[in-house]
Amino acid sequence: MKLLVLPGDGVGPEVTAQALRVLHWFAEHRGLALEVTERGFGLVNWQRHGTLMPDETWDRIEAAEAILFGAIGSLDQQAVIPSEERRKGSLLRMRKALDLYANIRPIRLLDALLEASPLKPRVAKGADFVILRELTAGMYFGTPRGVETLPDGTRRGVNTHSYTEGEIARAIRFACRLARERRGHVTSVDKANVMEAGALWREVAGRVAREEFPDVTLEHMLADNCAIQIARDPRRFDVIVTDNLFGDLLSDAGGAILGSLGMLPSASVNDRGQALYEPVHGSAPDIAGKGVANPLGAILSAALLLRWTAKRPEDAAMLELAVDRALDGGTRTADIAAPGERVVSTSGMGDAVLHELSLLQREA
Ligand code: NAD
Ligand code: IPM
Ligand code: MN
Secondary structure (H helix, E strand, O other), X not given: OEEEEEEEOOOHHHHHHHHHHHHHHHHHHHXXXXXXXXXXXXHHHHHHHOOOXXXXXXXXXXXXXXXXEEEOOOHHHHOOOOHHHHHHOOXXXXXXXXXXXXXXXXXXXXXXXXXXXXXXXXXXXXOEEEEEEEOOOHHHOEEEEEEEEOOOOOEEEEEEOOOOHHHHHHHHHHHHHHHHOOOOEEEEEEOOOOOHHHHHHHHXXXXXXXXXXXXXXXXXXXXXXXXXXXXXXXXHOOEEEEOHHHHHHHHHHHHHHHOOHHHOEEEEEOOOOOEEEEEOOOOOOXXXXXXXXXXXXXXXXXXXHHHHOOOOHHXXXXXXXXXXXXXXXXXXXXXXXXXXXXXOOHHHHHHHHHHHHHHHHHHO
């Protein structure tokens, strides 16, 4: 497997380093054929090359089979980078150019972390669902977009929430296929009551599920209600499929019920066998450089990579189990620690996962 690693900004390099240690362990002990190339992404490129995206890096991105991405974002510094440069070096360009339309964001609350969840144990215990976020259309990419000056001299900002039938249908199909491997239930989330694109979403979702996936049950839910239900009764969900913007918000809500965004992994895939793996969180400027970031979102993204790109479901399950055991054993980074609990660093969490992997390997 040829892997392109883009650590990026802020805590990106810190958490990516731990995910890479884990992948190298699988290469060394489990026969994973791994060839790693690393390139800068984000501010380091601007500082080193005067551009956010050197052509050579972009060529590698377009040709990559799998990308392991850290995080992007450095608000104050980005203000000085011209907007055209920012677009060239953005995560959105990468998602769009590779057509990574299916963004898989699993949300699984482990018993060991019940204390870290802001929800009561009787509400949260066992919550386990996936958000399938459509990632290449909707409000993020619709046109017209921009800021225009009106005749009276004031300005108007415009973005467009746009979806074609094809864009909706392929997201729904992906979600239904995911549900088949889980509990067979899909919740399609929209604002069909307000938006034309939402009404079309609902119509297409209903048709695709009915005609192509009679074995999957589909329910429709309004997005505002979904936000409530994630906090009130997260166990009712199996697969949530929704548009780009709602998926962004609802997956952060999912992170909140786990107690930390640092726990959430993601995979973004297209239909040509390419995928980008990244933790859901951003560059976390408030904690960057301190060695305290939780690397489990990145490490669990590596597990998704083992499952989706490397096609090694047993290794993926082994890594997820190693993470569960490290947490069961009481290893905590600051974001998921209860008051008074002992806290480890970013690399300390990596050590604990590697230790559990060695034990599992010996047991096997
Ligand atoms: P953020 O995800 O960076 O941080 C939100 C909160 O979660 C912060 O308190 C942070 O300390 C905490 N957090 C995040 N990751 C953590 C981890 N691994 N361990 C422990 N705590 C963690 O979001 P933000 O502060 O809204 O945005 C900061 C920058 O990141 C912005 O420039 C934003 O655009 C960017 N961003 C990038 C991505 C991405 O690269 N995919 C995602 C979200 C935000
Ligand atoms: C995410 C992030 C991105 C998004 C930002 C960094 C563009 O919040 O991956 O969830 O809004 O999609
Ligand atoms: Mn987000």
